[in-house]
Amino acid sequence: MNGGPRLFSILRQGPYLIASIHTALDDSQLVRFQQDLVERIGSDRARGVVIDVAALDVLDSFASRTLRDIGEMARLRGAVTVIVGIQPDVAFAMVELGMDTGRVVTALDLEEGLAELDTYAAAPPAPRR
Protein backbone atom coordinates (compact mmCIF):
# COMPACT_ATOMS: atom_id res chain seq x y z
CA MET A 1 0.00 0.00 0.00
CA ASN A 2 1.53 3.30 -0.99
CA GLY A 3 -0.60 5.76 0.94
CA GLY A 4 2.26 8.25 1.11
CA PRO A 5 2.95 10.31 -1.94
CA ARG A 6 -0.25 12.20 -2.51
CA LEU A 7 -2.29 12.02 0.70
CA PHE A 8 0.14 14.20 2.59
CA SER A 9 3.54 15.74 2.00
CA ILE A 10 6.37 16.47 4.37
CA LEU A 11 8.72 19.16 3.06
CA ARG A 12 11.85 20.54 4.59
CA GLN A 13 12.27 24.27 5.06
CA GLY A 14 15.53 25.16 6.81
CA PRO A 15 15.46 23.64 10.29
CA TYR A 16 11.71 23.04 10.06
CA LEU A 17 9.41 20.46 8.51
CA ILE A 18 6.20 21.51 6.85
CA ALA A 19 3.67 18.69 6.83
CA SER A 20 0.58 19.27 4.71
CA ILE A 21 -2.39 16.95 4.63
CA HIS A 22 -3.99 17.07 1.20
CA THR A 23 -7.27 15.27 1.68
CA ALA A 24 -9.55 13.68 4.24
CA LEU A 25 -7.57 10.86 5.86
CA ASP A 26 -8.97 7.77 7.47
CA ASP A 27 -7.63 6.39 10.72
CA SER A 28 -4.94 4.11 9.30
CA GLN A 29 -3.73 6.87 6.98
CA LEU A 30 -3.48 9.21 9.97
CA VAL A 31 -1.39 6.65 11.83
CA ARG A 32 0.84 6.32 8.79
CA PHE A 33 1.18 10.12 8.68
CA GLN A 34 2.16 10.13 12.33
CA GLN A 35 4.83 7.47 11.81
CA ASP A 36 6.31 9.15 8.73
CA LEU A 37 6.43 12.53 10.39
CA VAL A 38 8.06 11.36 13.61
CA GLU A 39 10.64 9.48 11.56
CA ARG A 40 11.38 12.53 9.42
CA ILE A 41 11.96 14.66 12.52
CA GLY A 42 14.90 12.41 13.32
CA SER A 43 16.28 11.93 9.82
CA ASP A 44 16.04 15.64 8.96
CA ARG A 45 17.15 16.78 12.42
CA ALA A 46 14.20 19.15 12.44
CA ARG A 47 13.77 21.62 15.28
CA GLY A 48 10.20 22.47 14.48
CA VAL A 49 7.19 21.08 12.66
CA VAL A 50 4.22 22.86 11.13
CA ILE A 51 1.25 20.61 10.43
CA ASP A 52 -1.30 22.06 8.03
CA VAL A 53 -4.66 20.42 8.60
CA ALA A 54 -6.76 22.78 6.48
CA ALA A 55 -7.76 19.96 4.14
CA LEU A 56 -9.08 17.67 6.89
CA ASP A 57 -12.87 17.66 6.71
CA VAL A 58 -13.29 16.89 10.38
CA LEU A 59 -11.08 16.65 13.42
CA ASP A 60 -12.89 13.99 15.35
CA SER A 61 -11.66 12.31 18.51
CA PHE A 62 -9.19 10.06 16.74
CA ALA A 63 -7.68 12.78 14.55
CA SER A 64 -7.36 15.14 17.53
CA ARG A 65 -5.74 12.47 19.57
CA THR A 66 -3.32 11.64 16.78
CA LEU A 67 -2.29 15.28 16.40
CA ARG A 68 -1.82 15.56 20.15
CA ASP A 69 0.31 12.42 20.12
CA ILE A 70 2.41 13.77 17.25
CA GLY A 71 3.05 16.95 19.24
CA GLU A 72 4.09 14.91 22.24
CA MET A 73 6.33 12.56 20.25
CA ALA A 74 7.92 15.47 18.41
CA ARG A 75 8.63 17.16 21.72
CA LEU A 76 10.35 14.03 22.95
CA ARG A 77 12.42 14.06 19.75
CA GLY A 78 13.42 17.68 20.35
CA ALA A 79 11.07 19.49 17.99
CA VAL A 80 8.25 21.95 18.52
CA THR A 81 4.96 21.29 16.76
CA VAL A 82 2.55 23.95 15.58
CA ILE A 83 -0.83 22.99 14.12
CA VAL A 84 -2.15 25.43 11.54
CA GLY A 85 -5.23 25.74 9.36
CA ILE A 86 -7.98 24.51 11.67
CA GLN A 87 -11.14 25.76 9.95
CA PRO A 88 -13.65 27.72 12.03
CA ASP A 89 -16.36 25.06 11.61
CA VAL A 90 -13.94 22.33 12.57
CA ALA A 91 -12.86 24.30 15.65
CA PHE A 92 -16.51 24.71 16.63
CA ALA A 93 -17.16 20.99 16.25
CA MET A 94 -14.06 20.14 18.31
CA VAL A 95 -15.24 22.29 21.18
CA GLU A 96 -18.77 20.89 20.99
CA LEU A 97 -17.40 17.38 20.94
CA GLY A 98 -15.64 18.16 24.20
CA MET A 99 -12.14 17.62 22.93
CA ASP A 100 -9.25 18.27 25.29
CA THR A 101 -6.81 19.81 22.85
CA GLY A 102 -3.98 19.70 25.35
CA ARG A 103 -0.85 21.73 25.05
CA VAL A 104 -0.41 21.59 21.31
CA VAL A 105 0.57 24.98 19.91
CA THR A 106 -1.69 26.29 17.15
CA ALA A 107 -1.51 29.15 14.70
CA LEU A 108 -3.88 30.53 12.12
CA ASP A 109 -1.96 29.67 8.95
CA LEU A 110 1.40 28.54 7.65
CA GLU A 111 3.00 31.99 7.86
CA GLU A 112 1.95 32.45 11.48
CA GLY A 113 3.05 28.93 12.24
CA LEU A 114 6.57 29.52 10.92
CA ALA A 115 6.76 32.82 12.82
CA GLU A 116 5.74 30.94 15.94
CA LEU A 117 8.52 28.40 15.40
CA ASP A 118 11.03 31.23 14.98
CA THR A 119 10.12 32.68 18.37
CA TYR A 120 10.58 29.25 19.91
CA ALA A 121 13.96 28.85 18.22
CA ALA A 122 15.07 32.32 19.42
CA ALA A 123 13.95 31.76 23.00
CA PRO A 124 13.25 28.12 23.78
CA PRO A 125 10.49 27.77 26.37
CA ALA A 126 11.48 26.86 29.90
CA PRO A 127 10.53 23.14 29.95
CA ARG A 128 12.91 22.38 27.09
CA ARG A 129 15.87 24.17 28.78
Added chain:
Amino acid sequence: MRSAGPEGAAGRTVSRMAAVEPAATPGGDRGSADVAALIPLVRRIVASRVPDPATADDLVQETLTRVLAAAGRVEPGMLEPYAIVTARNVVTSMWRDQDRQRRHQHRVVDLRPSEAPDEGVLAREDRAAVSEALTRLSDRERATLLAHEVAGQDTRSLAAELGSTAGAVAAQLNRTRARLRVEYLLVSERVEPPTERCRPVLLAISSGDRRRQREVDAARHLLECDLCARLSEPLVGRGRSRDDAVRVAVRVDADVVAARQAAREIATRLGFSATDVTLIATAVSEIARNIVRFADSGEVVVTELHEPRTGISFVARDAGPGIPDVDQALQDGYSTYRGLGLGLPGARRLMDEFAVVSETGRGTTVTMTKWRGEA
Protein backbone atom coordinates in the same frame (compact mmCIF):
# COMPACT_ATOMS: atom_id res chain seq x y z
CA MET B 1 -38.18 1.53 -34.50
CA ARG B 2 -36.17 -0.07 -37.25
CA SER B 3 -37.25 -3.21 -39.13
CA ALA B 4 -35.49 -6.44 -38.45
CA GLY B 5 -33.94 -7.08 -41.85
CA PRO B 6 -32.59 -10.41 -43.01
CA GLU B 7 -29.76 -10.66 -40.49
CA GLY B 8 -32.24 -10.87 -37.60
CA ALA B 9 -33.66 -14.13 -38.93
CA ALA B 10 -30.29 -15.56 -39.84
CA GLY B 11 -29.09 -15.33 -36.28
CA ARG B 12 -31.80 -17.71 -35.12
CA THR B 13 -31.03 -20.73 -37.26
CA VAL B 14 -29.03 -22.92 -34.96
CA SER B 15 -27.24 -25.94 -36.28
CA ARG B 16 -26.84 -28.47 -33.55
CA MET B 17 -23.59 -29.84 -34.81
CA ALA B 18 -21.16 -27.72 -36.70
CA ALA B 19 -19.83 -29.35 -39.84
CA VAL B 20 -16.10 -29.68 -39.71
CA GLU B 21 -13.84 -29.84 -42.70
CA PRO B 22 -11.21 -32.45 -41.93
CA ALA B 23 -8.85 -30.85 -44.42
CA ALA B 24 -8.80 -27.63 -42.40
CA THR B 25 -7.97 -29.40 -39.18
CA PRO B 26 -4.30 -29.26 -38.29
CA GLY B 27 -2.66 -32.61 -37.82
CA GLY B 28 0.59 -34.39 -38.59
CA ASP B 29 1.22 -35.83 -42.07
CA ARG B 30 1.35 -39.34 -40.69
CA GLY B 31 -1.82 -38.70 -38.65
CA SER B 32 -4.03 -37.47 -41.48
CA ALA B 33 -3.05 -40.32 -43.81
CA ASP B 34 -3.72 -42.92 -41.12
CA VAL B 35 -6.99 -41.30 -40.18
CA ALA B 36 -8.12 -41.21 -43.82
CA ALA B 37 -7.60 -44.97 -43.92
CA LEU B 38 -10.01 -45.34 -41.00
CA ILE B 39 -12.92 -43.60 -42.71
CA PRO B 40 -14.67 -46.79 -44.04
CA LEU B 41 -14.39 -48.43 -40.63
CA VAL B 42 -15.86 -45.46 -38.77
CA ARG B 43 -18.58 -45.05 -41.36
CA ARG B 44 -19.59 -48.70 -40.91
CA ILE B 45 -19.72 -48.44 -37.10
CA VAL B 46 -21.79 -45.30 -37.13
CA ALA B 47 -24.11 -46.43 -39.91
CA SER B 48 -24.94 -49.64 -38.03
CA ARG B 49 -26.24 -47.56 -35.11
CA VAL B 50 -27.71 -44.46 -36.76
CA PRO B 51 -30.25 -45.00 -39.54
CA ASP B 52 -30.49 -41.38 -40.76
CA PRO B 53 -27.70 -40.90 -43.36
CA ALA B 54 -27.34 -37.13 -42.77
CA THR B 55 -26.93 -37.56 -39.02
CA ALA B 56 -24.57 -40.47 -39.61
CA ASP B 57 -22.42 -38.27 -41.81
CA ASP B 58 -22.26 -35.62 -39.11
CA LEU B 59 -21.20 -38.17 -36.54
CA VAL B 60 -18.52 -39.60 -38.82
CA GLN B 61 -17.10 -36.12 -39.29
CA GLU B 62 -17.20 -35.54 -35.54
CA THR B 63 -15.41 -38.82 -34.85
CA LEU B 64 -12.72 -38.18 -37.44
CA THR B 65 -12.08 -34.71 -36.06
CA ARG B 66 -11.54 -36.10 -32.61
CA VAL B 67 -9.31 -38.92 -33.83
CA LEU B 68 -7.29 -36.52 -35.94
CA ALA B 69 -6.81 -34.18 -32.99
CA ALA B 70 -5.63 -37.09 -30.87
CA ALA B 71 -3.52 -38.76 -33.57
CA GLY B 72 -0.28 -37.33 -32.22
CA ARG B 73 -0.95 -38.71 -28.76
CA VAL B 74 -2.04 -42.22 -29.77
CA GLU B 75 0.50 -45.01 -30.28
CA PRO B 76 0.79 -46.00 -33.97
CA GLY B 77 -0.87 -49.41 -33.77
CA MET B 78 -3.62 -48.19 -31.46
CA LEU B 79 -5.22 -45.67 -33.80
CA GLU B 80 -7.81 -48.14 -35.08
CA PRO B 81 -9.16 -49.22 -31.65
CA TYR B 82 -9.11 -45.57 -30.62
CA ALA B 83 -11.26 -44.66 -33.61
CA ILE B 84 -13.73 -47.46 -32.84
CA VAL B 85 -14.17 -46.38 -29.23
CA THR B 86 -14.47 -42.73 -30.23
CA ALA B 87 -17.15 -43.55 -32.82
CA ARG B 88 -19.19 -45.44 -30.22
CA ASN B 89 -18.80 -42.58 -27.72
CA VAL B 90 -19.91 -39.99 -30.22
CA VAL B 91 -23.00 -41.99 -31.05
CA THR B 92 -23.81 -42.58 -27.38
CA SER B 93 -23.45 -38.95 -26.48
CA MET B 94 -25.79 -38.04 -29.33
CA TRP B 95 -28.37 -40.47 -27.96
CA ARG B 96 -27.90 -39.05 -24.51
CA ASP B 97 -28.36 -35.52 -25.82
CA GLN B 98 -31.50 -36.50 -27.68
CA ASP B 99 -32.85 -38.23 -24.62
CA ARG B 100 -32.11 -35.26 -22.40
CA GLN B 101 -33.73 -32.97 -24.89
CA ARG B 102 -36.85 -35.15 -25.00
CA ARG B 103 -37.13 -35.26 -21.23
CA HIS B 104 -36.71 -31.52 -20.85
CA GLN B 105 -38.62 -30.43 -23.89
CA HIS B 106 -41.73 -29.49 -21.95
CA ARG B 107 -39.68 -27.02 -19.97
CA VAL B 108 -38.34 -25.13 -22.94
CA VAL B 109 -41.24 -25.14 -25.26
CA ASP B 110 -43.87 -23.19 -23.39
CA LEU B 111 -41.84 -21.08 -21.02
CA ARG B 112 -39.88 -19.39 -23.68
CA PRO B 113 -41.51 -16.19 -24.86
CA SER B 114 -41.70 -15.97 -28.60
CA GLU B 115 -38.74 -14.00 -29.76
CA ALA B 116 -39.63 -10.76 -31.48
CA PRO B 117 -37.99 -10.52 -34.91
CA ASP B 118 -36.21 -7.29 -33.99
CA GLU B 119 -34.88 -8.45 -30.62
CA GLY B 120 -31.40 -9.31 -31.82
CA VAL B 121 -31.07 -6.03 -33.65
CA LEU B 122 -32.25 -4.03 -30.66
CA ALA B 123 -29.80 -5.79 -28.36
CA ARG B 124 -27.02 -5.01 -30.80
CA GLU B 125 -28.01 -1.36 -31.00
CA ASP B 126 -28.13 -1.23 -27.23
CA ARG B 127 -24.60 -2.58 -26.96
CA ALA B 128 -23.40 -0.15 -29.60
CA ALA B 129 -25.00 2.74 -27.71
CA VAL B 130 -23.32 1.75 -24.45
CA SER B 131 -19.90 1.47 -26.05
CA GLU B 132 -20.40 4.75 -27.90
CA ALA B 133 -21.40 6.37 -24.58
CA LEU B 134 -18.29 4.90 -22.97
CA THR B 135 -16.07 6.55 -25.56
CA ARG B 136 -17.49 9.93 -24.57
CA LEU B 137 -16.11 9.62 -21.05
CA SER B 138 -12.60 10.78 -20.30
CA ASP B 139 -9.90 8.08 -20.39
CA ARG B 140 -9.42 8.21 -16.67
CA GLU B 141 -13.12 8.03 -15.90
CA ARG B 142 -13.60 5.10 -18.25
CA ALA B 143 -10.60 3.19 -16.93
CA THR B 144 -11.74 3.58 -13.32
CA LEU B 145 -15.34 2.64 -14.10
CA LEU B 146 -14.37 -0.46 -16.06
CA ALA B 147 -11.88 -1.55 -13.42
CA HIS B 148 -14.62 -1.30 -10.81
CA GLU B 149 -17.65 -2.62 -12.71
CA VAL B 150 -16.12 -5.14 -15.09
CA ALA B 151 -12.92 -6.30 -13.40
CA GLY B 152 -14.51 -6.05 -9.96
CA GLN B 153 -11.69 -4.05 -8.40
CA ASP B 154 -12.77 -2.44 -5.14
CA THR B 155 -12.63 1.27 -4.40
CA ARG B 156 -9.90 0.89 -1.84
CA SER B 157 -7.31 -0.60 -4.17
CA LEU B 158 -8.37 1.82 -6.90
CA ALA B 159 -7.80 4.65 -4.46
CA ALA B 160 -4.34 3.32 -3.67
CA GLU B 161 -3.47 3.27 -7.38
CA LEU B 162 -4.83 6.72 -8.07
CA GLY B 163 -3.34 8.22 -4.93
CA SER B 164 -6.78 9.19 -3.73
CA THR B 165 -9.14 8.02 -1.01
CA ALA B 166 -11.79 5.32 -1.31
CA GLY B 167 -14.51 7.84 -0.58
CA ALA B 168 -13.29 10.15 -3.32
CA VAL B 169 -13.11 7.26 -5.80
CA ALA B 170 -16.65 6.17 -4.92
CA ALA B 171 -17.89 9.72 -5.43
CA GLN B 172 -16.05 9.91 -8.74
CA LEU B 173 -17.59 6.58 -9.82
CA ASN B 174 -21.04 7.92 -9.02
CA ARG B 175 -20.41 10.98 -11.15
CA THR B 176 -19.08 8.80 -13.96
CA ARG B 177 -22.16 6.55 -13.85
CA ALA B 178 -24.36 9.61 -13.94
CA ARG B 179 -22.52 10.86 -17.03
CA LEU B 180 -22.69 7.44 -18.67
CA ARG B 181 -26.46 7.32 -18.20
CA VAL B 182 -26.81 10.72 -19.87
CA GLU B 183 -24.50 9.88 -22.77
CA TYR B 184 -26.23 6.54 -23.26
CA LEU B 185 -29.60 8.23 -23.59
CA LEU B 186 -28.22 10.78 -26.04
CA VAL B 187 -26.55 8.10 -28.16
CA SER B 188 -29.49 5.74 -28.21
CA GLU B 189 -31.85 8.57 -29.20
CA ARG B 190 -29.28 9.73 -31.76
CA VAL B 191 -29.60 13.35 -30.71
CA GLU B 192 -27.23 16.12 -29.81
CA PRO B 193 -28.52 18.44 -27.08
CA PRO B 194 -29.92 21.59 -28.75
CA THR B 195 -28.61 24.02 -26.12
CA GLU B 196 -25.48 24.02 -24.01
CA ARG B 197 -27.59 23.97 -20.88
CA CYS B 198 -29.00 20.53 -21.67
CA ARG B 199 -26.00 18.40 -20.63
CA PRO B 200 -25.42 20.01 -17.23
CA VAL B 201 -29.14 19.75 -16.46
CA LEU B 202 -29.35 16.10 -17.46
CA LEU B 203 -26.19 15.37 -15.51
CA ALA B 204 -27.55 17.00 -12.36
CA ILE B 205 -30.76 14.99 -12.68
CA SER B 206 -28.88 11.77 -13.41
CA SER B 207 -26.69 12.13 -10.34
CA GLY B 208 -29.70 12.94 -8.16
CA ASP B 209 -27.83 15.95 -6.81
CA ARG B 210 -30.53 18.41 -5.77
CA ARG B 211 -28.17 21.23 -4.93
CA ARG B 212 -26.65 21.02 -8.40
CA GLN B 213 -30.14 20.81 -9.91
CA ARG B 214 -31.02 24.06 -8.19
CA GLU B 215 -27.79 25.67 -9.37
CA VAL B 216 -28.46 24.87 -13.03
CA ASP B 217 -32.17 25.60 -12.58
CA ALA B 218 -33.05 22.14 -13.87
CA ALA B 219 -36.79 22.31 -13.22
CA ARG B 220 -37.16 25.40 -15.38
CA HIS B 221 -35.05 23.97 -18.18
CA LEU B 222 -37.19 20.83 -18.31
CA LEU B 223 -40.23 23.01 -18.87
CA GLU B 224 -38.52 24.81 -21.75
CA CYS B 225 -36.69 21.96 -23.46
CA ASP B 226 -38.84 19.14 -24.90
CA LEU B 227 -35.87 16.89 -25.54
CA CYS B 228 -34.58 17.10 -21.96
CA ALA B 229 -38.09 16.64 -20.57
CA ARG B 230 -38.34 13.38 -22.50
CA LEU B 231 -34.79 12.17 -21.83
CA SER B 232 -34.90 12.95 -18.14
CA GLU B 233 -37.92 10.74 -17.42
CA PRO B 234 -35.97 7.56 -16.61
CA LEU B 235 -33.33 9.62 -14.77
CA VAL B 236 -35.76 11.41 -12.48
CA GLY B 237 -37.15 8.15 -11.12
CA ARG B 238 -33.70 6.97 -10.16
CA GLY B 239 -32.71 10.13 -8.37
CA ARG B 240 -35.82 10.26 -6.26
CA SER B 241 -35.59 6.74 -4.93
CA ARG B 242 -31.95 7.25 -4.04
CA ASP B 243 -32.46 10.52 -2.24
CA ASP B 244 -34.59 9.41 0.64
CA ALA B 245 -32.19 6.97 2.23
CA VAL B 246 -28.54 6.39 1.50
CA ARG B 247 -26.85 3.34 2.89
CA VAL B 248 -23.11 3.21 3.47
CA ALA B 249 -21.59 -0.15 4.32
CA VAL B 250 -18.94 0.21 7.01
CA ARG B 251 -16.21 -2.36 7.34
CA VAL B 252 -12.79 -0.70 7.11
CA ASP B 253 -11.26 2.66 8.01
CA ALA B 254 -11.88 4.10 4.56
CA ASP B 255 -15.62 3.50 4.96
CA VAL B 256 -15.66 5.87 7.92
CA VAL B 257 -14.53 8.63 5.59
CA ALA B 258 -17.11 7.55 2.99
CA ALA B 259 -19.88 7.63 5.62
CA ARG B 260 -19.04 11.12 6.84
CA GLN B 261 -18.69 12.40 3.29
CA ALA B 262 -22.13 11.01 2.42
CA ALA B 263 -23.48 12.72 5.53
CA ARG B 264 -21.78 15.97 4.58
CA GLU B 265 -23.16 15.87 1.05
CA ILE B 266 -26.73 15.18 2.08
CA ALA B 267 -26.70 17.67 4.95
CA THR B 268 -25.37 20.35 2.61
CA ARG B 269 -28.10 19.59 0.11
CA LEU B 270 -30.71 19.89 2.85
CA GLY B 271 -29.49 23.41 3.56
CA PHE B 272 -27.68 22.89 6.85
CA SER B 273 -25.18 25.63 7.71
CA ALA B 274 -21.50 24.88 7.12
CA THR B 275 -20.97 24.65 10.87
CA ASP B 276 -23.79 22.19 11.34
CA VAL B 277 -22.54 20.12 8.42
CA THR B 278 -19.18 19.77 10.12
CA LEU B 279 -20.83 18.89 13.44
CA ILE B 280 -22.87 16.19 11.70
CA ALA B 281 -19.86 14.83 9.82
CA THR B 282 -17.90 14.66 13.07
CA ALA B 283 -20.67 12.77 14.86
CA VAL B 284 -21.01 10.32 11.95
CA SER B 285 -17.26 9.81 11.98
CA GLU B 286 -17.42 8.83 15.65
CA ILE B 287 -20.25 6.33 15.36
CA ALA B 288 -18.90 4.84 12.11
CA ARG B 289 -15.51 4.37 13.77
CA ASN B 290 -17.19 2.48 16.61
CA ILE B 291 -18.52 0.01 14.04
CA VAL B 292 -15.05 -0.57 12.59
CA ARG B 293 -13.49 -0.86 16.04
CA PHE B 294 -15.97 -3.10 17.80
CA ALA B 295 -17.88 -5.00 15.14
CA ASP B 296 -16.62 -6.61 11.96
CA SER B 297 -19.05 -4.80 9.78
CA GLY B 298 -22.14 -2.68 9.85
CA GLU B 299 -23.85 0.10 8.03
CA VAL B 300 -24.83 3.72 8.35
CA VAL B 301 -28.15 4.68 6.79
CA VAL B 302 -28.69 8.38 6.17
CA THR B 303 -32.29 9.52 5.88
CA GLU B 304 -33.64 12.92 4.96
CA LEU B 305 -36.44 14.20 7.14
CA HIS B 306 -38.99 16.71 5.94
CA GLU B 307 -41.60 16.39 8.69
CA PRO B 308 -42.14 18.11 11.10
CA ARG B 309 -39.05 20.09 10.10
CA THR B 310 -36.14 19.58 7.78
CA GLY B 311 -33.59 17.32 9.35
CA ILE B 312 -31.20 14.49 8.83
CA SER B 313 -31.19 11.23 10.68
CA PHE B 314 -28.66 8.44 10.93
CA VAL B 315 -29.02 4.84 11.91
CA ALA B 316 -25.72 3.07 12.57
CA ARG B 317 -26.20 -0.66 12.88
CA ASP B 318 -23.78 -3.46 13.56
CA ALA B 319 -23.98 -7.08 14.56
CA GLY B 320 -21.00 -6.87 16.85
CA PRO B 321 -20.54 -7.93 20.48
CA GLY B 322 -22.80 -5.18 21.81
CA ILE B 323 -22.18 -2.74 24.65
CA PRO B 324 -22.56 -4.35 28.08
CA ASP B 325 -23.27 -1.09 29.90
CA VAL B 326 -24.68 1.63 27.65
CA ASP B 327 -24.89 4.23 30.44
CA GLN B 328 -21.23 3.80 31.17
CA ALA B 329 -20.33 4.00 27.47
CA LEU B 330 -22.17 7.31 27.27
CA GLN B 331 -19.98 8.85 29.97
CA ASP B 332 -17.09 11.07 29.00
CA GLY B 333 -13.70 9.46 29.13
CA TYR B 334 -14.92 5.88 29.14
CA SER B 335 -12.82 4.20 26.51
CA THR B 336 -11.93 0.65 25.69
CA TYR B 337 -9.45 1.27 22.91
CA ARG B 338 -7.03 4.01 23.96
CA GLY B 339 -9.31 6.61 22.41
CA LEU B 340 -10.34 9.78 24.08
CA GLY B 341 -13.53 8.17 25.29
CA LEU B 342 -15.46 10.77 23.36
CA GLY B 343 -17.05 8.60 20.68
CA LEU B 344 -20.61 8.12 21.90
CA PRO B 345 -20.85 10.99 24.44
CA GLY B 346 -19.25 13.39 21.96
CA ALA B 347 -21.58 12.38 19.14
CA ARG B 348 -24.51 12.79 21.52
CA ARG B 349 -23.48 16.37 22.28
CA LEU B 350 -23.22 17.18 18.58
CA MET B 351 -26.69 15.93 17.65
CA ASP B 352 -30.19 16.93 18.75
CA GLU B 353 -31.52 13.44 19.35
CA PHE B 354 -29.47 10.44 20.24
CA ALA B 355 -30.32 6.90 21.25
CA VAL B 356 -28.31 3.75 21.73
CA VAL B 357 -29.86 0.32 21.79
CA SER B 358 -27.52 -2.55 22.44
CA GLU B 359 -27.84 -6.16 23.29
CA THR B 360 -24.82 -8.17 24.36
CA GLY B 361 -23.92 -10.64 21.67
CA ARG B 362 -26.49 -9.26 19.24
CA GLY B 363 -25.16 -5.89 18.22
CA THR B 364 -25.66 -2.19 18.62
CA THR B 365 -27.87 0.38 16.94
CA VAL B 366 -27.23 4.08 17.29
CA THR B 367 -29.94 6.43 16.08
CA MET B 368 -29.30 10.15 15.92
CA THR B 369 -30.99 13.15 14.39
CA LYS B 370 -30.10 16.75 13.73
CA TRP B 371 -32.77 19.32 12.88
CA ARG B 372 -32.00 22.24 10.67
CA GLY B 373 -32.08 25.56 12.46
CA GLU B 374 -34.23 28.32 10.98
CA ALA B 375 -31.78 30.33 8.98
